[in-house]
Amino acid sequence: xxxxxxxxxxxxxxxxxxxxxxxxxxxxxxxxxxxxxxxxxxxxxxxxxxxxxxxxxxxxxxxxxxxxxxxxxxxxxxxxxxxxxxxxxxxxxxxxxxxxxxxx
Amino acid sequence: xxxxxxxxxxxxxxxxxxxxxxxxxxxxxxxxxxxxxxxxxxxxxxxxxxxxxxxxxxxxxxxxxxxxxxxxxxxxxxxxxxxxxxxxxxxxxxxxxxxxxxxxxxxxxxxxxxxxx
Numbered sequence: 001x002x003x004x005x006x007x008x009x010x011x012x013x014x015x016x017x018x019x020x021x022x023x024x025x026x027x028x029x030x031x032x033x034x035x036x037x038x039x040x041x042x043x044x045x046x047x048x049x050x051x052x053x054x055x056x057x058x059x060x061x062x063x064x065x066x067x068x069x070x071x072x073x074x075x076x077x078x079x080x081x082x083x084x085x086x087x088x089x090x091x092x093x094x095x096x097x098x099x100x101x102x103x104x
Numbered sequence: 105x106x107x108x109x110x111x112x113x114x115x116x117x118x119x120x121x122x123x124x125x126x127x128x129x130x131x132x133x134x135x136x137x138x139x140x141x142x143x144x145x146x147x148x149x150x151x152x153x154x155x156x157x158x159x160x161x162x163x164x165x166x167x168x169x170x171x172x173x174x175x176x177x178x179x180x181x182x183x184x185x186x187x188x189x190x191x192x193x194x195x196x197x198x199x200x201x202x203x204x205x206x207x208x209x210x211x212x213x214x215x216x217x218x219x220x221x
Contacts, residue, residue, distance in 0.1 A: 001165065034206070034207030034208070036149075036208070038149070042213075043198060043211035043212060043213050043214060044149065044198075044208070044211055045211075046206065046207060046208060046209050049205065049206040049207050049209075050205070050206075055206070055209070085148075087148065087149055089149075089151075089207055089208070091204065091207055094139075094151040094154075094164075095151065096148060096149040096150065096151060097148075098148045099148040099149070
């Protein structure tokens, strides 16, 4: 199975900060990676697919990059609504990363 | 707009079968994967499996033969059965729609299932 490892597990930041979350795959997955935002009590939301394509309606402060086995999600200027848990997921065996909790 | 809604018992006894149904409205039925994902309390998201537009199924190896996903296209529903449940199966269960291009684009709101006697 392909394993997905996110770092960090927890990230403390402030409104206006630029933050980056990393996701590493145990093998080459090309660009077949998605990023999701998840808030307590809500359904997760798709942010980025195919590693770098912004999903419809997602603010442009979110961006994704990478290919092969290393990927990043960047939020250019944190807004209060962005504090949540973020997950990466690779398409092939559908494995999720363990999540990164972004807290104030 | 695609909408999904989970339904089923919120409490299941140990060793029994967890059964959930997802009702779907809107969107295309072609080239999509009707998916179940869960989140145990305090833990991350775990992909359970899917049934695709041809009726083929794929399941997480960790769940082995305990899981079955089926679909009733006449009712626009798909279902999850998980047998021989234990407390470790306590989780919020999400139904979702995925595609090869985008991953999981649409999610239900989730339903909490507790395994307890």
